[in-house]
Amino acid sequence: MNSGEPISKPDLYVLARVIKTLKERGRTNRTALATSTGLSYDRLVKYLVWMSDKGLIQFDSNDDAYLTKLGVDTYDELVKWILQYVGKVRFPKFS
Amino acid sequence: MTEETLSGKMTEFMTALDQVKKYRELASAMADFTIIVVASVAFFAALHIIVNLLDVFYGYSFIDPGYTGVLPFYGFVVLFIGVLMGIYRVQRKMNSVRLEQWEGTLNEGTPGALKLLQETQWEKTFSDIRFAKLGFVLYGAVKVMAYWMLAFFFFGILSGVIGNIFHLSFDPISLTVIPLVLVLVLSVKDLRYRYDQVGRLDSLLWELRWFDSEFRRADFKA
Numbered sequence: 565m566n567s568g569e570p571i572s573k574p575d576l577y578v579l580a581r582v583i584k585t586l587k588e589r590g591r592t593n594r595t596a597l598a599t600s601t602g603l604s605y606d607r608l609v610k611y612l613v614w615m616s617d618k619g620l621i622q623f624d625s626n627d628d629a630y631l632t633k634l635g636v637d638t639y640d641e642l643v644k645w646i647l648q649y650v651g652k653v654r655f656p657k658f659s
Numbered sequence: 660m661t662e663e664t665l666s667g668k669m670t671e672f673m674t675a676l677d678q679v680k681k682y683r684e685l686a687s688a689m690a691d692f693t694i695i696v697v698a699s700v701a702f703f704a705a706l707h708i709i710v711n712l713l714d715v716f717y718g719y720s721f722i723d724p725g726y727t728g729v730l731p732f733y734g735f736v737v738l739f740i741g742v743l744m745g746i747y748r749v750q751r752k753m754n755s756v757r758l759e760q761w762e763g764t765l766n767e768g769t770p771g772a773l774k775l776l777q778e779t780q781w782e783k784t785f786s787d788i789r790f791a792k793l794g795f796v797l798y799g800a801v802k803v804m805a806y807w808m809l810a811f812f813f814f815g816i817l818s819g820v821i822g823n824i825f826h827l828s829f830d831p832i833s834l835t836v837i838p839l840v841l842v843l844v845l846s847v848k849d850l851r852y853r854y855d856q857v858g859r860l861d862s863l864l865w866e867l868r869w870f871d872s873e874f875r876r877a878d879f880k881a
Contacts, residue, residue, distance in 0.1 A: 576879060577777060580770035642879060643769050646776070647665050649874045653866045655671045656859035658678040 571614045576642070578603065582611055583631065583639045586621065591628040662768050669765055669772045675863055676784065677758045682860065683787045686794020688752035689801060692745035696805045699741025703734040735812035742805045749798070781871045788864045792857050799853040803846055810838030 581601045586592060589600065598608040612629055615621045620635035764771040814837060818829045829837075843850075 577770055577773045580773055581767070584768060584770055639769070642773075643662055643665055645877075645879050646769065646772055647668065649870060649877065650665065650668045650672060650772075650776075653668075653672065653870050654862075655675045655866065656862050658675070658856065658859055 569610070571610050574611060574614055578607075578611060579615070580639065580642060582608070582615065583620065583635055583642075586629060586631045587636065587639060591624060591626075591630045593626070593628045597629060665769060665772055666765060669775065673759075673761045673765065673775060676779070677756075679784065679787050679791055679860070679863070681753055681756045681758070682791035682795055682856075684752050684756050685749065685798055686790050688749040689794050689798040691748050691752070692798065692805075693801050695745040695748060696738070696741050696801070696808075699737050699744075700808065702741075703737045706733070706737075732812075732816055735809065735816060738805075738809055738812060742809060745805070746802075776874065781867070781875075784867065785864060788860055788867075792860045792864075795853055795857055795860070799850060803842060803850075806842045806846065807839050810842050811835065814838045814841075 578601070581603075582597065585597060585600050589596075592600070594605065594608060594612065597612075598605045601608065603611070612621065615635070616623065616629075618634075619632055620638055621629045622632055623629055761775055764774055767774070811834070814834060818834060822828050
């Protein structure tokens with residue numbers, strides 16, 4: 565796997581996009597994943613390596629990526645995490 | 660707490676920011692409004708001065724004395740057109756603000772929400788809210804003053820008519836104060852609306868300041 569320089573701090577937006585795509589499409593090969601997430605292949609591979617190291621995804625025998633339970637939970641946690649902050653803001657209603 | 664809840668909350672968030680963008684534009688359009696109104700007053704004043712100077716140079720009434728009484732009416736018309744043009748300019752500028760450009764990004768769901776939050780320029784947003792508040796108040800004040808001037812001219816014409824028919828005259832203070840009171844009474848609704856909106860902008864500023872400081876400090880652990 566060509567990973568180049570590893571990711572030290574991932575962009576949450578990219579991470580969320582990859583997880584969401586995998587959640588919606590299930591097992592997906594890297595090229596299709598790069599296309600549907602709009603990432604360059606090299607960048608996607610770096611993210612997949614990082615996610616695999618964290619246990620968010622795994623690869624099957626065809627080298628297709630799929631989400632682990634931790635990956636699904638992480639996405640749900642991410643939604644809750646944002647809501648924890650955005651949810652507390654009381655936006656005034658402008659008429 | 661689902662992705663739909665997040666999307667709904669983000670829609671509220673971005674709609675509030677859109678409103679700030681619109682009011683920010685109002686603040687910058689206020690300068691245009693003031694310039695147009697002041698220019699129309701200056702135009703009328705210049706016209707008046709020229710007529711007076713011509714009177715002085717020629718030593719007799721340059722304009723037929725019968726027409727000099729009509730000058731305030733022209734002043735009213737010039738100012739009226741100026742105010743209308745100013746309001747039209749403000750409305751056009753406010754309507755030119757492009758809203759809901761975030762919709763496509765938000766349709767991505769959680770990733771879109773994250774992107775919008777990451778891309779929000781907080782310091783600029785805070786400064787826009789402050790500017791919008793100031794503009795909102797000043798625009799209201801300038802508008803009242805413009806209406807006051809209009810009412811002053813109108814009342815001047817009216818007092819001339821009343822004076823000719825009923826032989827009644829108004830002192831200069833009444834001529835100035837009555838139109839102001841009239842305009843203030845008629846603008847109460849608008850002034851209250853402005854007061855409420857400024858309060859809302861203020862509370863939005865506090866809420867976003869809290870959010871920015873909390874969200875910036877927070878770190879999501881994957």
